[in-house]
Amino acid sequence: MKTKSTSDSHPARSGASRWRERLASSEALITLAVTAVAVGLLTGSVAIAFRVAVEWPLEQQFGHGNAELFETLPPLWRFITPLAGAALLALLWQQLRPRQRATGVAHVLDRTYNYAGRMPLANALAQFIGGVIALVSGQSMGREGPAVHLGAAFAALFGRRLKLPGNSRRTLIGCGVAAAIAASFNTPLTAVIFAMEVVLLEYTVAGFLPVILAAVTGASLAQALYGNAPLFTLPPLAPVTLAELPILALGGIAIGLFAALQLRLFARLRNGRFNRAPLPLRFVAAGLLTGSVAITVPEVMGVGYDTVQLALLGELTLSALLVIAAAKALTFIVSAAAGLPAGSVGPAVVMGAVAGAALANATALWLPGSDANSALYATAGVAAMFAALINAPLAGLLAVVELTGHHPLLMPAMVMVATATLSARFSSGLPGIFAIGLAGSNYASTRFRALSKISVLTAMERNIVQLTSPQLNATATAQVQRQHPRYLLLARDDAMLVTAASGLSTLAAGSELVWSQLPGESSAAVAIAATATLAEALQQMDRAATDWGFVAQSAPGQNRRTAIGVLSRAMIAQSY
Template sequence: MKPAPQSRSKKTSSRWRRHERALEKLRLQLSAQDALAPLLGMALLTGIAAGLVTVGFRLLSESPSGLYLPLPDHFEALPAVWRFALPILGALILAAMYHLIKPSRRHTGVVHVLDRLYNHQAHMPAANAVLQFLAGSVALLSGQSVGREGPAVHLGAASGSLLAGQLKLPNNSVRNLLGCGVAAAIAASFNTPLAGVVFAMEVVMLEYSVAGFLPVILAAVIGSTVSQLVFGSDPIFTVPAIHLNSLAEMPVLLFFAIIIGSLAGAFIHLQRRLAPLQRRSPVVRFLTAGTATGIIAIWVPEVLGAGYDTLEKALLGELALTALLIIVLAKFTTTLLASGLGIPGGVIGPSLLLGACLGCTAGVLTNLWLGDNVASPGFYAMLGMAAMMAALLNAPLAALLAILELTYNPNVLFPGMLMIVAACLVSRHFFHTEGIFQETLRSLNKRGTPSWRQQMLSRVGVASVMERRFAIAPQQLSEQAASRLITTAPLWIVIDLPNEPVPQLLRAADLASFLQRLQEARRQEREDKDEGAEKLIDLLKLPGERLQLAPLNWRATLLEAQVMLEKSGAGGLYVHRGPTVALDNNVAGIILPEHINNFYRQ
């Protein structure tokens, strides 16, 4: 016999309730700061999602180029007329795409990720991610002077954020999964899992902790695994295991590190001036960048795309001194225009090319000055890559590890550290910059790096520290109802005031003391409480301190709670789980300033 429809409905409803209870338990666990085990499970899913999206983006941005290029990124094979026309055609397509989208949905790239992390509780809009996926592919296919890591970071961050949003996880875990997505995307894009981890922690999350590191590491491993299943495990660049020949070369490296740091500082300052133009029409901006790139590409085709093929030539020492200097000047100009005017791509790839060409220049000159007893120009190119990336991004450790994983040459570590220190020192202290992403945020009048206290408060959700021992009561209630309310042993009483804009909070101890005094007075007067009508107790009039309450969503972090308290001027917050702020069964707890202060002092 077939089961009755009502029986099937009950079973389905029972499974749904069990599923919701399991999700509710997971959400509560993830609201805590040290929710390592459930966070690792979510990091695993994020790594898979970010890895798949990044692989899909790379396939879309490379495979169609086989129709007009012998190999991906080999734009030098195109005739001059197409080197001129292709970036302009791509700019027109990008302008048409952006014209059809609302201005609020046009933001893409690493700067957008940081803005959403710092100012929007890490919630990434899906529409912006779709635009980044499509527009980033168009930018790379049309030879714009950008890299693929910017779109990868955006797509990875969106993967983690949207996954958390679908499961309605608390905002502190949304932030963690965004970092996991970034690490997985960088790892999948370049096959550099360790650099992906450090980039996520050093550039995006701005923190180092065991609880923060482990999920990010797992996500990076998964993202890299997904990429290797599709593209293989070979490093992007194949270079010999060359090394520094003599410590006498260290002063030369130091000198060129100062030059690289100065170039990075100049790039950031010019980018900061161009970035406000991103609020203007995308047609004018994109055509300006595309036309400039096309004109320069007629004579210097190496400026097209990220330039990984040219970068490999620099690492192998196959470029002449004049060619190196021309490429640096041309690539600096085209990348600055593309990045500053909002072409949806990244700056890490072009920065590696700039650093490699400058480093190779240093190697060629050193060989001319000191003879053949010095390291090859290719080794200098590796060091230049690390120095430029570190100075431009303000990410010294991520840059060092990226070069190590890209080249598989451990000999870069010792001299690379010296060059990174010198280049970052020049960029930060002589040019007063904090990295291209942070400076671009400021130039767009958006809040940048949070303080360490804000970082601390954003790591924990209100659900893990809120006070759950409370009761909801009307303004007036009978003495019997008040006594029953006190027997449930709440610490606080939320006074429901339907005709007032906000409810109020009363200590349960104040009501208990009032009831005790009332009973003592009645015994002294020998009154029979059963005689006559029982008087109602007005919770707004009995002696005690009352606090006004403002609503707060249960997914919020302690940082959001603090901001809400300051913004509303309320004495406390009631945490609600439902779609409305009504005082009903969806009220989950109470947050007071003392809860935030106690956590801060721990």
């Protein structure tokens, strides 16, 4: 009779196998760092390709360097363009299966925490093509959501292609997100904090280092192509005075309430009859609304960074600022609730800038002696809206500095961020816009996130012997005893049984091993891939209604999987 042990059944490990085993360790910083640079190059290139695909056709229409001048279109074209783009998207989306239609940051969070970070390629391709159509046709959304989705998807596909362990998959997704944002907007620090704050939901040294390297790699690609000048230009700014801090705090409360109103409308549309309407009707309704509003308020079209620049320079009146803020909020929320494949960060930047500039204008009107500066208030408003709507306060603060290159703006922005976040969370009772609908999933489970960082390879018991028969002769039994295994495995009727091997020591010399006569109970064990995390292993045990699993690995060039270890719920509990 033959037996198989973990020590003699494995073929020689390849360099790729050793690389995967290093990544299985939660402390594999050097290996993760090298992998992060490769991911940064890949996802940064994809993000830049998306940016070029959006900007090139718009620059053909509006001139080089002017990819957002939708305001120059005649009123009729401002109406037709978003409507036609939404109709084209509806036609394309009808050809997709329902599960292939999900895009954006919410899709990334859902796949990261509910599907072990597995990102379908079909959704990523739909995001690329759909995002280009949405932004070129002037939908009232941004390009950050597509960048995040594409970065996460191609990072996950990279990890899956190389069969990297599951505990590194989530870190690679964070790397892809950071690299894509950094490559799209030349904001590496904001990209790192966004990835940690919104996607990974934690700050650890082991997580920071690879994400930082990926973001630097993505930003380097962007600077090589576009230079390193800040996205927005600021006029000369006077330092903020202490007397202005209460005004900024009140402005933060107002922006927080404004964001809460949008979150409530978004949640109502997503959970109500609007979301149950046929997809083509939702898309066309969003395009029709944007086109109708754009006839009189063309600033709602596209990302709107040209409008942000005007707000920073103080070239918009108070009435114009208020109208743009309300119109942008309405068109953006309806478009996002409809499911158009574009982003939410761009609209948040626009609404924050015009709301902040409106506060500066109102302060100057109500307090004639004040020195309220539009640029200062507008940039603080951007951070406040970012924090209140996206629920990413640190990313909002850093975005202000990197987008303007002016670090003295941090203090006023911090005041508005604090009050805006508090008022938005308390008045709406909702998380950030990306997390609406995910609160009851693994996204909200700290235990799940902790187990997702640990590979089964680090927690499993490797000292096992797999029997090929329920009864061994004396020679085979002696061979098993000499290996001193902790667990025995037996394949029976398309199932794997596991039992403790403590009873081997009680067998007399020359005895035969009979599985049914071993002390203790045998249990059914579910197969668990060697690339799985403890969170995935626990989910598989739940589905199989068992307390045991065996970790299986395929030898190179073979389809048959070999057991390399066993795992129990108790082992998982000890690792948490």
